[in-house]
Amino acid sequence: MKYSAVLASGATVVAAQNASQGCVDLPKPVANLTFEATINVDVAYRYQTMIGGGCSGAFGAACTTNTLSAANQNAVVEMLFSENYGGLTVLRNLIGSSPGSTILPKVPATPCGPFNYTSFASINQDSCQLTLAQTARTYSPDLYIYADAWSAPGGFKTTGKEAGGGYICGVRGTNCTYDWREAYANYLVQYVKMYQQQNFRVSLLGAYNEPDFNPLTYSAMLTDGYQAYDFLSVLYPIAKKAFPELNISCCDATGARQQRDLLTELNRLGGGKFFDVNTYHNYQSDIKRPFSDLLPYGQPTLETEWSDGGSTWTATWDLQGNNFEGLQWAVYMNNAFKNNVAGWLNWWCTWNGPDAPLILVNGTDYFVSARVYAFSGYFRFARPGAVRIEADSSVEEVYVTAWQNTNGTIAVPVVNMGHNAYTVTMNLAGTGVNHAVAYLSDNSHNVSAVDDFTFENGAFVATVEPRAMKTFFLDNC
The missing domain is CATH 2.60.40.1180 (Golgi alpha-mannosidase II)
Incomplete structure (x- = not known):
């Protein structure tokens, strides 16, 4: 028995050696595959109606093209917003709350005022966002402006600071001297009025950005769904009285799952009647199913921000297979649309560093990412108002x-x-x-x-x- 075992073991070794030398017949690749x-x-x-594709000029990103020649500044915006190129139609503006970018440089001592709003000219044309909107509208005449606040002014909040979280005074769970909810609503509406004075129609107004996330270092304000009800129930009638056609968003959570949690809480109080567009980001969780069960009035859904947040500029279509190449971006949008999302926004339109802008500005030069072509493959041809x-x-x-x-x-x-x-x-x-x-x-x-x-x-x-x-x-x- 031992002798037989040795023979068997030796045969196995020889077979393995022959296989390694190509002496044993191996399964052949399947030929003539059809695809x-x-x-x-x-x-x-028929399903959802297209709102469109877009990007943002927030936090001074709209100013990054200032290093380019006038011709190249124009070319960049044309590349993004012309129906012959990128086909974008949505511009997401930051309603600034930090010094030098806010329309309310000094918060009054009480909600009774006075509220001395500054002009866009005094804050560099709304941190160049107004200039970007003016140029974008030459290529996209029906430009859809989403005006969104990352935070209320610091004096309106529990922390007294516009950066690093905190809550709007007056919602449940806060214990402030004054209730600043109405003042914050009027502040947001004032921003819309100032764009109207520049002959722009703001289509969508938002009070929150990633309210489930505290970045600690930049403009932010927190809320859960119950607190969102407390504020949106004040904002909605004030905004609709001033601008009956203005839509109100809720609430730009960091991911689809986080947005579902917030909407679940909001709906327990009947808050579905206080917003017109469901907005979420794609960072912490991708959309897996439609939001329709949480939208009692049939509100459309808009994905309003995503980037890789990384340190490497990704411009390629299909080289490494990472999430921010053009091919992968095209699939993410396809899957969102299949889940009844009505539009998709990149984070920055342009930037002078990585973090996935659609176009990188480097001094006097600019470079277009392949994500622009993924956007174009949808939004040049499925225009706003198109039905899936x-x-x-x-x-x-x-x-x-x-x-x-x-x-x-x-x-x-x-x-x-x-x-x-x-x-x-x-x-x-x-x-x-x-x-x-x-x-x-x-x-x-x-x-x-x-x-x-x-x-x-x-x-x-x-x-x-x-x-x-x-x-x-x-x-x-």
Whole structure:
């Protein structure tokens, strides 16, 4: 028995040596794999209405282009907001609360006033945000401005400071000498009035930014859902009286899960009637399911901020596979849209360092990240007011949404995460279109028009390249 065991052991060693030398037949790779997918689009099933894509000029980011020539300053904004390039339509403004950026440099001793508001000119044109809005509007005439406060002025809060958390005086759990809720509501409305005086319509107004997170070092104010009710029940009627068409947001939590927790508390008090747009960030948790069960009045959902917060500038489409390359960004947006999100905002539009701006400004030069092309693949073609319609893929790694614009054109952004090209059969039930232009983004193309063709009977076959986004823009030729 021992002798047999030795023989068996020796045979195993020899077989292993032969295998390592290529002497043993190994399983052969499967040949002639086919990569085919079917996408079904159906206008009979309709979902959310597109608000749009956007970015922010907060904390002086809007001023970073000042080192560029006038021509390049204009080119950067055109790259972001022109329908021929980035297609962005939303600008998120910071309602400043820090010295040098706030419209209320001195808080009065009591909520009775006086409230001596300063001009935008005295705070560098609202920290260059007004200038950015003026230029952006030349490329996006119906620019959607989201005016959002990170904090109330320090004198309105429990801490007496605008940075490092604290609560607005007057909500449950606070013990201040005065109730500053009405003063804070009027302060926010005053910012909207000042933009109106500059011939701008603010579309959305927010009182909070990441109220579940205390950064300690910069502008911030905390709230839970119950305290948010206490303030929004004051803000909502005041804002609507001044601007009946102005929408109010709630509440820009750090992640989708955190936003769900806040809304759950708010709804226990019936607070769903005190906001018009559900807003969240994508930092601590990505969206996994629609918010519809927490939106009693059918409010739309808008993702209003995300970046990597890192120290390395990421400009590539698909090199490392990290979250902030263009290809990955395209999938994150696809998944959000599938969960009924109506728009997606990057953090900064431009910046002179990393932290994932869409465009990096370095002295007199600027550099465009591939995330711009992911944005473009959606927002150039699915314009504000477009309605998401049913679109499903037969293949896990081929992602798709579809949008019908108000003029009847159809945008079908397709993202192929696979490492091989797919032959895609597109079925377009009830769309009434017969002409397509295909726009490709990958490591070699930046939303480039690569195909133009007509088709019949509501269907066509096309190729979607590997690790790529291809948007099919369809009309009736």
